[in-house]
Amino acid sequence: xxxxxxxxxxxxxxxxxxxxxxxxxxxxxxxxxxxxxxxxxxxxxxxxxxxxxxxxxxxxxxxxxxxxxxxxxxxxxxxxxxxxxxxxxxxxxxxxxxxxxxxxxxxxxxxxxxxxxxxxxxxxxxxxxxxxxxxxxxxxxxxxxxxxxxxxxxxxxxxxxxxxxx
Amino acid sequence: xxxxxxxxxxxxxxxxxxxxxxxxxxxxxxxxxxxxxxxxxxxxxxxxxxxxxxxxxxxxxxxxxxxxxxxxxxxxxxxxxxxxxxxxxxxxxxxxxxxxxxxxxxxxxxxxxxxxxxxxxxxxxxxxxxxxxxxxxxxxxxxxxxxxxxxxxxxxxxxxxxxxxxxxxxxxxxxxxxxxxxxxxxxxxxxxxxxxxxxxxxxxxxxxxxxxxxxxxxxxxxxxxxxxxxxxxxxxxxxxxxxxxxxxxxxxxxxxxxxxxxxxxxxxxxxxxxxxxxxxxxxxxxxxxxxxxxxxxxxxxxxxxxxxxxxxxxxxxxxxxxxxxxxxx
Numbered sequence: 037x038x039x040x041x042x043x044x045x046x047x048x049x050x051x052x053x054x055x056x057x058x059x060x061x062x063x064x065x066x067x068x069x070x071x072x073x074x075x076x077x078x079x080x081x082x083x084x085x086x087x088x089x090x091x092x093x094x095x096x097x098x099x100x101x102x103x104x105x106x107x108x109x110x111x112x113x114x115x116x117x118x119x120x121x122x123x124x125x126x127x128x129x130x131x132x133x134x135x136x137x138x139x140x141x142x143x144x145x146x147x148x149x150x151x152x153x154x155x156x157x158x159x160x161x162x163x164x165x166x167x168x169x170x171x172x173x174x175x176x177x178x179x180x181x182x183x184x185x186x187x188x189x190x191x192x193x194x195x196x197x198x199x200x201x202x
Numbered sequence: 203x204x205x206x207x208x209x210x211x212x213x214x215x216x217x218x219x220x221x222x223x224x225x226x227x228x229x230x231x232x233x234x235x236x237x238x239x240x241x242x243x244x245x246x247x248x249x250x251x252x253x254x255x256x257x258x259x260x261x262x263x264x265x266x267x268x269x270x271x272x273x274x275x276x277x278x279x280x281x282x283x284x285x286x287x288x289x290x291x292x293x294x295x296x297x298x299x300x301x302x303x304x305x306x307x308x309x310x311x312x313x314x315x316x317x318x319x320x321x322x323x324x325x326x327x328x329x330x331x332x333x334x335x336x337x338x339x340x341x342x343x344x345x346x347x348x349x350x351x352x353x354x355x356x357x358x359x360x361x362x363x364x365x366x367x368x369x370x371x372x373x374x375x376x377x378x379x380x381x382x383x384x385x386x387x388x389x390x391x392x393x394x395x396x397x398x399x400x401x402x403x404x405x406x407x408x409x410x411x412x413x414x415x416x417x418x419x420x421x422x423x424x425x426x427x428x429x430x431x432x433x434x435x436x437x438x439x440x441x442x443x444x445x446x447x448x449x450x451x452x453x454x455x456x457x458x459x460x461x462x463x464x465x466x467x468x469x470x471x472x473x474x475x476x477x478x479x480x481x482x483x484x485x486x487x488x489x490x491x492x493x494x495x496x497x498x499x500x501x502x503x504x505x506x507x508x509x510x511x512x513x514x515x516x517x518x519x520x521x522x523x524x525x526x527x528x529x530x531x
Binding site for chain 1: 258521
């Protein structure tokens, strides 16, 4: 069983992510945070890197692939993307990358707003367990977590991680 | 409404897990359900502003709009709502047959159900039609009442309440006047049930004694035959259309006389608060129940009501059809 990341581990992961985001050398990127953990993460990166275009938020509640089985999540937040993302360079930001299904849903939603020039993916923690061919462009921290465990991040101040039974 | 009736109306509309299955009337609903629908509508409003105005929520679901009675706004907004959720929509305009209604109605439904329909949106001239259908459909099929006789029009009332919430932030301490043909109005009955569910105490039912008979006080509003008293200091004026098609006799002497006494003019509106909201479910009869200057004035929310109707109907379809089949997460 891997150790639960400490606050220091997470702070280092954040810094690493900021460096990796800058290294992508994007032109006026639009940071899109996935509700809810991805939003503050995107906001933090936005401030850290001094970006100009405001952060957008995406709730994939209406795009999930398990609606038939699990039904609608009770609280779906409105997405706050600009009316068109045509030709934009987009950085999708999420806190935890697991099966890859959320990222797929986010991509499907993004495409309903237009045709971006490119989409990059940044995640704070990659916990493994992919079910779809999804990979991040930058990862703050790798954590090989068994399928029966769930990683929960609470933040942004203080940023903490807990591992609990799924 | 008595507790036993409320319980029974709740039992029909919720499934065993307490999720909204049918929407037939606002009576018997939980406050939480209405709040959840409003929150969902808040998120769905944004979809209308996108370049591709749809989300894949109800992909592969078939929604049948079954209209036994004429409608423009309700039918169109339900159709747009279902399409924005990516459902497949079939609209059936069925001219109401005067004989053997019960039988032909259930036969129609049985046939449509055999085509694997997931939801019926029903408008019918007979009170209780939607409830009758709901009691006969398979467990996974949802029924939404789009207006039945003089009984209920829950999505109209929900969109009215949603519009008030949007402009007033909440319902606490609100004074509301419902003006006009309350007797024949399913909209008024649903508005009353909804306002009371959301905690509004000061509701006036305003109109002539023929259209607002004193016995209507049992619905939960105060009956006022004097329009000045009825509109005095109100935050919201909800106008109703004269339902000529449901009148069987002389309820008003003439349109002109009705307008002179109960029509909403700038002068009549002066009794209300200066920032009072003016609403009307449509279609409006200019110069009969409302003056053009008021209908097109800056306090009128008649067109925002139509826009909100799409988001509210999306929320109702998403909630009743998006219950899921169970399973984890």
